[in-house]
Amino acid sequence: MKRVDIAPNLLIATLWADALNAAGLRAEVFSRYLTSIAGEIPPDQCNPAVWVLDDDDLASAKQLLQELRTPLRGAPWTCPDCGERHGPQFAQCWKCGHSRPDSSSF
Secondary structure (H helix, E strand, O other): OEEEEEOOOHHHHHHHHHHHHHOOOOEEEEOOOHHHHEOOEOHHHOOOEEEEOOHHHHHHHHHHHHHHHOOOOOOOEEOOOOOOEEOOOOOEOOOOOOEOOOHHHO
8 A cells, every 4th residue: 555645635635536446546545534633743744645555556546646636728618509608627518418529539
C-alpha cells in the first residue's frame, strides 16, 4: 500500500479515491477525521490521504490525479436539441439530457 497524495479536505480526498477506483485502481482514504484534532497533532498530519492498495498502481494513480487537477480546455458548446449553452467540461446537456455532439473526443 502506497500513499498517492494528501488532499486539502475530505471531499476532495473522496472524489480522488472514487476516480481511482472507477479507473480500476483500488484506493482508500485514510485519516478521514483527523482535522477535528488539529492542534493536538501537527496540522500537516491532519488532512486526509489517498492510498492505493497495490504498490504497482502508484505511478498510474499519480498520473490520473494530475489529469484530474488539470483544467479542461475547449470551447463552450450549445445543445443541438434545446439550445442550452454548456461549458467544455460537460458531455451531456443538463436540461434535456442530449449528448454533446463531439463527446467521442471529450
